[in-house]
Amino acid sequence: MAGRDLRTLFTSNDRSISANEAFTNRQAQWQAVTTCLAEHLRQVSGTGFDVEDLESPRRNVLVFHGVGGIGKSTLSRKIEASLTHSEHRPAQWDSPFHPEERTLPVRIDLARSAGTDFERIILTIRLAVAALGRPMPAFDLALRRYWEHNHPGEPIEDYLRRGGLLSRFSAAAALPQQMQSALGDVAQALLLPGTVGGALGHGVGALVGALRERRQSVRALAGCARLADLLEAEPDLDALSFYPHLLAWDLAQLPADKSAVPVILLDTFEDTGDRTHRDFELLLQRIVWLMPNAFFVVTGRNRLQWAETAVEGQLDWAGPNAWPGLVPGDAAYPRADASARQILIGDFSREDCEDYLARRLSRDGRPLIDEPVRRIIAERSHGLPLHLDLSVMRYLEIRRGGRQPHVADFDHDFPALIARTLSDLTAEERQVLRSVSLLSAFSVSLATEVAGMDHDAPALRLTERPFIRESASGVWPFHVHDLIRSAIRNADDGSDDRWSEQDWRRAARRAFRALGAQWRQDPRRDRAVLVGCLQQGLLLARDFDLGLDWLADASFQYVADSLWEPLAFPATGETSLSGRQSAADALVETLSTITRRHLEHRERTADRLTAVLASGRLPDDLVELATYYLAKAQRDIGLTDESRRGMQRVASGGGRLVLAAGRGLAHLSRLSGDFPAAVEAAGRLGWEGRSRRVLGDVWWVQGDMEQAAAAYLANRGEAEEHGAAGETAMTQAHLAFAVAFADPLRADDELDLATRLLAPLSLRSTEMTARIAALVRDAGYAADLPDRAAVLLVEIDVSGISYAAAKLQLALCFHHAVLDARDDLASGIVRLRELTRSGDYTYYVEIAHFMAGLPLPAHTARARWIDGEQRTRERWRSLVALRRTHIGTGRPPA
Numbered sequence: 001m002a003g004r005d006l007r008t009l010f011t012s013n014d015r016s017i018s019a020n021e022a023f024t025n026r027q028a029q030w031q032a033v034t035t036c037l038a039e040h041l042r043q044v045s046g047t048g049f050d051v052e053d054l055e056s057p058r059r060n061v062l063v064f065h066g067v068g069g070i071g072k073s074t075l076s077r078k079i080e081a082s083l084t085h086s087e088h089r090p091a092q093w094d095s096p097f098h099p100e101e102r103t104l105p106v107r108i109d110l111a112r113s114a115g116t117d118f119e120r121i122i123l124t125i126r127l128a129v130a131a132l133g134r135p136m137p138a139f140d141l142a143l144r145r146y147w148e149h150n151h152p153g154e155p156i157e158d159y160l161r162r163g164g165l166l167s168r169f170s171a172a173a174a175l176p177q178q179m180q181s182a183l184g185d186v187a188q189a190l191l192l193p194g195t196v197g198g199a200l201g202h203g204v205g206a207l208v209g210a211l212r213e214r215r216q217s218v219r220a221l222a223g224c225a226r227l228a229d230l231l232e233a234e235p236d237l238d239a240l241s242f243y244p245h246l247l248a249w250d251l252a253q254l255p256a257d258k259s260a261v262p263v264i265l266l267d268t269f270e271d272t273g274d275r276t277h278r279d280f281e282l283l284l285q286r287i288v289w290l291m292p293n294a295f296f297v298v299t300g301r302n303r304l305q306w307a308e309t310a311v312e313g314q315l316d317w318a319g320p321n322a323w324p325g326l327v328p329g330d331a332a333y334p335r336a337d338a339s340a341r342q343i344l345i346g347d348f349s350r351e352d353c354e355d356y357l358a359r360r361l362s363r364d365g366r367p368l369i370d371e372p373v374r375r376i377i378a379e380r381s382h383g384l385p386l387h388l389d390l391s392v393m394r395y396l397e398i399r400r401g402g403r404q405p406h407v408a409d410f411d412h413d414f415p416a417l418i419a420r421t422l423s424d425l426t427a428e429e430r431q432v433l434r435s436v437s438l439l440s441a442f443s444v445s446l447a448t449e450v451a452g453m454d455h456d457a458p459a460l461r462l463t464e465r466p467f468i469r470e471s472a473s474g475v476w477p478f479h480v481h482d483l484i485r486s487a488i489r490n491a492d493d494g495s496d497d498r499w500s501e502q503d504w505r506r507a508a509r510r511a512f513r514a515l516g517a518q519w520r521q522d523p524r525r526d527r528a529v530l531v532g533c534l535q536q537g538l539l540l541a542r543d544f545d546l547g548l549d550w551l552a553d554a555s556f557q558y559v560a561d562s563l564w565e566p567l568a569f570p571a572t573g574e575t576s577l578s579g580r581q582s583a584a585d586a587l588v589e590t591l592s593t594i595t596r597r598h599l600e601h602r603e604r605t606a607d608r609l610t611a612v613l614a615s616g617r618l619p620d621d622l623v624e625l626a627t628y629y630l631a632k633a634q635r636d637i638g639l640t641d642e643s644r645r646g647m648q649r650v651a652s653g654g655g656r657l658v659l660a661a662g663r664g665l666a667h668l669s670r671l672s673g674d675f676p677a678a679v680e681a682a683g684r685l686g687w688e689g690r691s692r693r694v695l696g697d698v699w700w701v702q703g704d705m706e707q708a709a710a711a712y713l714a715n716r717g718e719a720e721e722h723g724a725a726g727e728t729a730m731t732q733a734h735l736a737f738a739v740a741f742a743d744p745l746r747a748d749d750e751l752d753l754a755t756r757l758l759a760p761l762s763l764r765s766t767e768m769t770a771r772i773a774a775l776v777r778d779a780g781y782a783a784d785l786p787d788r789a790a791v792l793l794v795e796i797d798v799s800g801i802s803y804a805a806a807k808l809q810l811a812l813c814f815h816h817a818v819l820d821a822r823d824d825l826a827s828g829i830v831r832l833r834e835l836t837r838s839g840d841y842t843y844y845v846e847i848a849h850f851m852a853g854l855p856l857p858a859h860t861a862r863a864r865w866i867d868g869e870q871r872t873r874e875r876w877r878s879l880v881a882l883r884r885t886h887i888g889t890g891r892p893p894a
Contacts, residue, residue, distance in 0.1 A: 027094075033297060058323055067466045070347070118240065143240075144179055230243065349383065386420060391410055418495065434503075624653055676866065679866065703874075737769055740773045751774055769807070818884055
């Protein structure tokens with residue numbers, strides 16, 4: 001449904017533009033209204049319902065809360081219109097089950113700009129009830145007494161006319177007559193002389209006496225147990241706040257066919273006051289509690305805290321027992337019922353955003369804003385309707401300037417978002433909000449530190465705001481709504497307490513120090529804490545040129561276990577390191593490259609790390625980090641000489657990666673076929689250098705799968721003992737590969753464990769090892785094995801891991817040898833020669849010959865086997881024979 005948007009209409013001279021106030025989606029919220037209202041109607045019509053029961057829990061309120069500009073007021077207006085007349089209901093909204101006559105919807109805007117005071121709220125509700133055409137005698141008596149005491153000489157109808165209330169309600173003109181009728185009935189019943197007003201003024205005592213004595217003459221009112229007390233009370237604002245109980249009682253006395261349920265929509269609830277001064281909120285809560293037969297829909301920025309024991313003493317009714325539907329859904333407050341009555345209004349979906357923009361401005365029935373611009377506005381909005389609206393106004397403003405708006409015009413942050421967000425925050429809450437906008441996630445304690453405060457209260461209050469999102473996953477539970485965070489960080493802030501550049505820098509330094517302290521003081525050495533602190537700290541150091549400090553130590557801890565969780569760093573817009581000015585920039589690029597090497601071709605990894613080192617931005621202790629991983633990438637793409645020189649530089653530097661570089665040199669000896677040298681190097685590595693894994697890598701190529709498996713098992717045990725999940729998974733995949741040659745049945749179990757260990761990690765090369773192990777396990781059995789190998793080879797080519805292609809080809813040669821497929825084996829050996837032409841892994845060619853019992857050609861390079869060539873040949877040939885026995889061929893070795 002859409003109406004004319006007058007504000008937009010008056011921003012352009014182009015009469016052909018149709019400006020519509022588009023309303024999008026919100027079916028889920030409407031469904032919540034109809035479902036809860038249906039439940040309420042069933043409850044109030046039940047035989048056990050007692051309108052004077054002041055102790056039972058209340059379930060007559062539904063709350064929609066969300067950030068400023070999310071569309072709460074629009075939703076409130078649409079709900080009122082839809083309940084009033086079905087033709088005003090949006091087409092996508094289902095019809096409620098109840099007839100329109102059963103509800104009396106009335107919306108009350110609590111915004112400060114509306115000037116709504118408590119008297120006006122009470123009168124508005126009474127005017128809505130006037131549509132029933134019946135006096136509300138108990139309420140009207142009390143209200144008339146209040147009015148004459150507080151507005152002497154001013155007729156209530158004059159007040160209603162002056163305030164515009166008479167024109168708003170079609171039945172409003174009947175209210176004075178209904179009130180006069182109630183007063184006349186009382187005067188007649190008590191035989192009071194004089195005018196109606198005089199009768200009330202002088203006859204209150206008589207009426208109270210009659211009520212307390214339950215005289216027959218006032219039997220119509222005597223059933224209202226608390227009327228006498230309210231008439232005796234001083235007729236002030238406090239007493240007025242209890243009069244809704246009388247109105248609820250009056251409504252309950254109506255015949256079923258003449259009654260209706262008021263649906264009272266309280267909009268802009270956040271303007272009732274802040275959370276330390278709840279005087280107005282106290283009065284409004286009394287209305288809700290004292291009218292259990294009415295249904296209330298509250299819309300505002302913040303959720304109601306009525307179900308929290310912390311507000312006891314500030315409000316009359318508080319706690320989870322009083323308001324079970326308003327209980328927060330967490331462990332601290334177990335839900336008292338299955339129906340949540342506080343609903344956070346979410347952002348629009350991408351589709352809803354584009355639909356909104358397409359219908360908001362049109363010409364000749366077609367969207368005025370073209371599709372690319374609609375798409376970028378929707379993307380930038382993060383689903384916030386206020387941003388969509390501001391973007392529409394910007395679109396028209398650009399057109400007024402004489403040009404057609406382009407996509408680039410909407411890479412823009414609006415200061416209005418800041419004003420809307422900050423409008424009802426205290427000064428301390430603003431301080432915290434600006435501070436945490438520097439962080440992608442935070443906790444209450446972290447927010448307090450970053451804001452430079454010595455108490456948590458402002459941060460605690462801020463976390464209850466709807467633009468602060470909460471997630472159970474992650475190190476820190478809270479984060480600022482993405483669009484609002486961007487606006488606070490980037491838009492021009494025109495507020496009186498706006499921050500200077502130095503204010504932002506001081507907050508960034510506090511945040512940087514606090515993150516470093518959280519990482520260093522983490523008693524569990526939780527890797528998630530490390531990654532979270534590292535990622536946020538690097539961005540702060542980069543954006544505010546803070547230096548590295550604790551980031552160097554954190555970076556080395558990050559790479560120690562080879563887990564490679566992604567570190568997502570927003571781009572700076574530069575295409576190379578040549579323009580970067582800080583060590584933080586270089587470290588961001590280094591870690592980004594290291595984490596992405598499992599997703600990119602290794603040549604790309606080598607190029608990026610080469611550029612980092614050439615920039616000269618890294619401090620000396622981090623140069624070895626980039627050098628080591630550059631050498632690893634060079635080894636993977638077959639640049640063995642360059643890799644060896646890099647590993648030697650790191651090893652000779654005596655830094656933190658000296659043992660890792662020693663392992664790299666051992667691997668390079670193994671690649672060249674110098675196995676004794678690799679074994680000797682492994683003896684100097686110990687656990688930190690992963691010596692057992694190095695030995696396992698040497699023993700399997702000798703065909704000695706028993707020793708290889710024993711070495712891998714020992715290394716896996718050490719890794720588990722040290723809590724090194726990445727090393728554990730890596731070793732398990734290598735173990736499965738070695739076992740797959742000798743025992744396919746056991747390999748099933750080992751591969752299953754490897755798969756489970758690798759699932760939460762990002763170890764691409766190790767995943768390939770596991771998949772090659774599955775091919776080895778199936779060698780001789782699976783007819784589709786060559787096809788599966790071809791698919792895997794494509795992925796290996798994309799990654800640029802050259803050794804994996806040779807390893808895969810060796811597995812295929814094993815398959816052909818087991819099947820005695822001589823031609824396929826010959827082709828496989830030719831392919832192996834091509835893959836090992838660089839000199840690395842040339843011993844794979846020898847192993848392929850050993851598998852098939854073939855003599856080595858004279859020109860074949862010879863490896864330095866641990867037990868000599870003949871013993872190695874026999875072991876590989878025995879593995880082929882064993883596999884043939886397993887599959888039932890019974891063919892003896894040639």
